[in-house]
Amino acid sequence: MSLSLKLRQLLISIFLLLFLLPASFFAIDQAFYTQLLTSSEQKLEVHSYAILSELGVSADKIELTNNALAPDFYRPDSGLSAYITHQQDLVWQSDSSLNQGFSPPSDNLTPGEHLFRPVLQQDKLFWVLSISLLFDAEDYTRPLNIHVVQTDERLIAPQRAFRATLLRWFFGIGCGLLLFMLLAYYWTTKPLSRLDHEIRKVENGSQEQLQGHYPAELRIIKEDLNLLLNSQNRQKQRYRHHLSDLAHALKTPVAVLNTSALSEQPELKEQLDRITAMIEHQLKRAASSGHDVWKKQIQISPSLQKLISALSKIYRAKQINIEVDCPDNAVFRGDETDLMEILGNLLDNACKACQQHVRVSVHTKADKLHLCIEDDGPGVPLQKRQYLFERGTRLDTYHEGHGVGLSIVSELVTSYSGSLTLDDSPLGGARFTLSFQ
Incomplete structure (x- = not known):
């Protein structure tokens, strides 16, 4: 396993970490935001029923019988307000709506219908829950629309706090996972690094075999490499011995021929010199280790x-x-x-x-x-x-x-x-x- 392959595996792991953590962060943040919307709708619905329970209607005006509503409806700029409309005419609004600059939507809702949606006015986003009803008085029935309004800031504020907390947790988790991945990478690749180091020592002649202790997956590779080394060394020794024996065996009869009278003949002397050169050549090849698979x-x-x-x-x-x-x-x-x-x-x-x-x-x-x-x-x-x-x-x-x-x-x-x-x-x-x- 080359170092570049190890590095690619580490980079892939880090890339997955950098992809999965932001994706998980985004998914959790969106899930929390969806839950905030649902919770806000439920709270606005509770406020609308509270308004309905305190609602008093007469022939000439509409009023709330007591101050049992949430304090935010009486505090200016609280971000929570309420409106009551009759046939698109504003007949009542909470104290908190006086400086809000919001106009209730003129929706034609059927009695009993309620609608929760975002409304953009004056570059500000509002979340509005509208409920349409028929209010029964003593001798007549009056259609009314109750609008409970919440500014977007009241929705975003808890999301920002949650996002900051989530970011701190994810940063800690990311650092922990990165440290764990580095330790796991070092621990899992350490045997490969040791094997690579030993192979290099065999290549440069520092040792003849692989001797380290390795996991079961690498132990087979180690044994196979040692078998290959042993086989290669035996084959090389056999080659050198046989070649040396053959050259030495020929050297003696050639030496005898060189001392004979026939060796003075030019034709024979030329051939004997050629044979002698070939024998010296083969003796040098026998002493050579050029066929080694592992080279210094x-x-x-x-x-x-x-x-x-x-x-x-x-x-x-x-x-x-x-x-x-x-x-x-x-x-x-x-x-x-x-x-x-x-x-x-x-x-x-x-x-x-x-x-x-x-x-x-x-x-x-x-x-x-x-x-x-x-x-x-x-x-x-x-x-x-x-x-x-x-x-x-x-x-x-x-x-x-x-x-x-x-x-x-x-x-x-x-x-x-x-x-x-x-x-x-x-x-x-x-x-x-x-x-x-």
């Missing part, structure tokens, strides 16, 4: 300095200028013996072929390692390049130097799933470019 990270710069120091002494007479461009953090994911074999062959060929200048450049791009070795020698003709890396080609064919050990280099590069190309160098000679994942 080898610093390239120290290996280059060792090779350049040795080649400068060998080719002292040519006074070669070897230019190196290699970052200190450049690494080769493989075995140091293989790296020395690759660089040694290519640098030795370049020193043999050059006039005075050899250039080595190393850089990493998009997690891919690129090595370039070039010289100012005569180069390699186009018609010969396709045969240069073929197995079985005489190693001394190209007197300029290119060709010696290149089959070894080609096989080593291939074993690391890399690529090796040859083209013309701006210096005038050949340029070998190697690329590794």
Whole structure:
């Protein structure tokens, strides 16, 4: 499991938290507002029945028999008021309505009907409960409409208080959930991080197997990886032993042939030299670990300095200028013996072929390692390049130097799933470019 995948899972969890909490907050707030409306309607209905119970109607006026109504009906600007209309004429209003600037709605309601709705007047919102009734007097019946009015501020005030309390609770819950998610994320991904750390230690050669204790889900992966490592190591050892045994077995009879009189014949000597070179090649391959699945990270710069120091002494007479461009953090994911074999062959060929200048450049791009070795020698003709890396080609064919050990280099590069190309160098000679994942 890569770190990016872990991070995506954490971000998804945080996104769900940030989505669900506001959605829950909005839903609860709307539910509370709906409940407030229902409660307000019920309260206004109770006030209307209280007004009806105290209502006194005579032929010339309408009045309330006593002051049994809620105190808010007698206090100005209380936000609660009442009106009584007869055939769209205002016949009574509470003291609290005098400065309110509200006009009762002129609805034609049927007797017994009541209506609760919002009314917008003078850019102010009012909630009005209207009840239509037929008031029976001693000798006549009079139609009346009772309107109980509440300002929107009386409805919003408790909602604001509830919203502030709810916000504090949700903030606390959100912080708690976020902390819990971080702890759960750390706790659940800790085994994966330990497994990833151990795999990296196996890759760089710090340890040979996975040794940590893991949950049941990861224990199977650990065991499978250890089986793969054991199988790979056994296969590599068998390969190296068999190849070494074969090369050593051939070395003795070839040595005997070299001491015989027949070895002085040019044709036989040429073939014996070729067989000897092939045996040395296979012995080097047997000692190589280029087929390892788990590769170490080898610093390239120290290996280059060792090779350049040795080649400068060998080719002292040519006074070669070897230019190196290699970052200190450049690494080769493989075995140091293989790296020395690759660089040694290519640098030795370049020193043999050059006039005075050899250039080595190393850089990493998009997690891919690129090595370039070039010289100012005569180069390699186009018609010969396709045969240069073929197995079985005489190693001394190209007197300029290119060709010696290149089959070894080609096989080593291939074993690391890399690529090796040859083209013309701006210096005038050949340029070998190697690329590794």
